[in-house]
Amino acid sequence: MSDSLVLASREGPVLTLTLNRPAALNSFTGAMHEELRAALDAAAASGEVRCIVLTGAGRGFCAGQDLADPMVAPSPAGEPPKDLGRTIELLYKPLVQRLRSMPVPVIAAVNGVAAGAGANLALNCDLVLAGQSASFIQAFAKIGLIPDTGGTWLLPRIVGRARAMGLAMLGDKLSAAEAERFGLIWKCVEDAALADEASKLAQRLAAMPVKALAATRHAIDGAQHLTLDQALDEEATVQAELGRAHDYLEGVAAFSAKRAPTFTDR
Known part of the structure; x- marks a missing residue:
């Protein structure tokens, strides 16, 4: 497996970006943020890319922020606490803004768990396909935080306030089938068909205006x-x-x- 934290492969006008920290369920570090942003910026600037598929390597899409990353890991006793707001401003806010301003459609192909920032990363894409074994978890309340990566804006607009509050406060695992029923995602498909379905959908969008x-x-x-x-x-x-x-x-x-x-x- 490549040392790159984000793998890029192109098939005609479709670019697939794969988060590549499979041993950590593709959880975010500052370095992975940098590589993903750079890949998205390059795609935005390339006239040859007409659709993007974002997915994860291994058995998970993205488990959110890696809590061992030095930017967010709790400080030792006696030292000032980490400023998580700075992490949002430096990393997550620009990532969401980049996704929402891409000049081409972006598909999330969710394989396995999408938790915390990983769930909302997927929801910021234009269309979300998920394998049947995938799950979505707003895990923030479990560690004393609020939904970020646009979650507070996205959730009530997608599923309504009542379901948004339930998902955000309880942090329960939502299966891909339930996510489709809630209207949270576009479609739930068989795990074995996920890559092919995402590819077909991406090629279809790439041929459109x-x-x-x-x-x-x-x-x-x-x-x-x-x-x-x-x-x-x-x-x-x-x-x-x-x-x-x-x-x-x-x-x-x-x-x-x-x-x-x-x-x-x-």
Whole structure:
């Protein structure tokens, strides 16, 4: 296995990023944050990447923060406590912002446990596929913390306040099937089919107008803070921009000619 903490492989327009600390269930360290951010930045800058799949090596997706990492490990007696807020500001906040601003769709292929920051890492992706044996755990309350990595924003918007409070306060394990039933994820699939299903979905998205897909993410997220009239105004603004782009003209031409479109905007 490579020494890299994030493995990258590309199949045509689809880039797969694999968190690679399998012995620690791919829990986060500062170094893994740096490699993941760098890989996402490189993908954002590459015109050849049109969809990303994020997954984990071994038997887990991501168990959240590695509590032995020097940035967060409790200080010895007599020393000042660690500033966890600084860790959020330096590592987790930029990671979430990078994911939510990617110019291409991002799929989480969740294999095994996704706990704490690992669960919310997955939920910040555009579509979440999970193997049947996968699980999602908002583990923060078990160590005296609140959901981070965008969890306080994401959970009530995805599943409603009642379920968000239950998941966050109790920290119970939620199976992939239950997560699908809750509307927390897009789909639960057989474990053996996860990689293939994620690949097929990624190739499908990569062939679509990815600029419009990224704009869809931005518009849907942004509309959570708007009135209906404001959302209608924002739709008009974004639609005006997309309507001048190649992909709209190509989509209409292909529809009229009854042929498959070739989308290239990004």
